[in-house]
Amino acid sequence: MRGYYTFFERALRAFNDHSTVSKLLVISSVRLSSGLPFLNFFSYLFLFVLFDLVDGGGLLAFSDANAFQSYAEGDGKKKKVVVLGTGWAGVSFLKNLKSSSYDVHIVSPRNYFAFTPLLPSVTNGTVEGRSIVEPIRNIARKKPFGVGFKEAECYKIDPVQKKIYCRSTDQGNTLGGNEEFTMDYDVLIVAMGAKSNTFNTPGVEEHAHFLKEIEDAQNIRRSIIDCYERASLPSISEEERKRIMHFVVVGGGPSGVEYAAELHDFAHDDLSKLYPSIKDYLRITLLEAGDHILNM
Numbered sequence: 001m002r003g004y005y006t007f008f009e010r011a012l013r014a015f016n017d018h019s020t021v022s023k024l025l026v027i028s029s030v031r032l033s034s035g036l037p038f039l040n041f042f043s044y045l046f047l048f049v050l051f052d053l054v055d056g057g058g059l060l061a062f063s064d065a066n067a068f069q070s071y072a073e074g075d076g077k078k079k080k081v082v083v084l085g086t087g088w089a090g091v092s093f094l095k096n097l098k099s100s101s102y103d104v105h106i107v108s109p110r111n112y113f114a115f116t117p118l119l120p121s122v123t124n125g126t127v128e129g130r131s132i133v134e135p136i137r138n139i140a141r142k143k144p145f146g147v148g149f150k151e152a153e154c155y156k157i158d159p160v161q162k163k164i165y166c167r168s169t170d171q172g173n174t175l176g177g178n179e180e181f182t183m184d185y186d187v188l189i190v191a192m193g194a195k196s197n198t199f200n201t202p203g204v205e206e207h208a209h210f211l212k213e214i215e216d217a218q219n220i221r222r223s224i225i226d227c228y229e230r231a232s233l234p235s236i237s238e239e240e241r242k243r244i245m246h247f248v249v250v251g252g253g254p255s256g257v258e259y260a261a262e263l264h265d266f267a268h269d270d271l272s273k274l275y276p277s278i279k280d281y282l283r284i285t286l287l288e289a290g291d292h293i294l295n296m
Contacts, residue, residue: 080102080103080105080186081102081103082185082187084108086108090108094147104147109169110151129218150166152166154166163185164185166180227247232278245278245281252286256288257293
């Protein structure tokens, strides 16, 4: 085995001395003999070493010793992988996981995956909310191995004991309250996404709408209709009617610009026919802190 390590030491030294070499792939197989009485056979250990010159050079090594896998795992128990979240990151991880060597469980308060780029279209009814969601259990069912799902939120992680603490999300309080439980894990994937940044602007949480979930798009749609209905009342003054029909979109990124365009089309193509007396009061304002819109 000393000669084996000497080979790789020389290869690594040659790579460092000759930086013009961009990539070098070394594939080697070494036959290992075990001195243990219950392993009276020879096994092959395959090693793939890739030298890649990226920002000064790096070393990536991968080894596969399937012959020893069952003995290394003891009783052959699968590692438990827990995924928190059913958004883009969590679902992408699940879809790309090909190995059946893991016991996979998903924990999320939402039992579906939403195609968020179409959320602006849900706000005006061009696309129905049910058309851009896929049940997470349906995604899990397509995997060649079993995947468990728990509709709950994780409120605490214990990295020392490798446990997560969860509670069910009975928001309507129709099932007798929330249930709490714990779950062990060997590997934890935190893919819960991020919360919309309000930049500590007063009043945003209380009075503004966000556009990150299916429920947000549906709430925006109902609020728009409510504004039109209220502005149509005969007792509303001119100034109040102008205020009600003024819609403000904060954020000049892809979502903000697309939603402003969707709102404009919705108002001029559909709502103007249903509310002809107030169509001229409509104003749409797009606010962006930067000097240009559609900044990524």
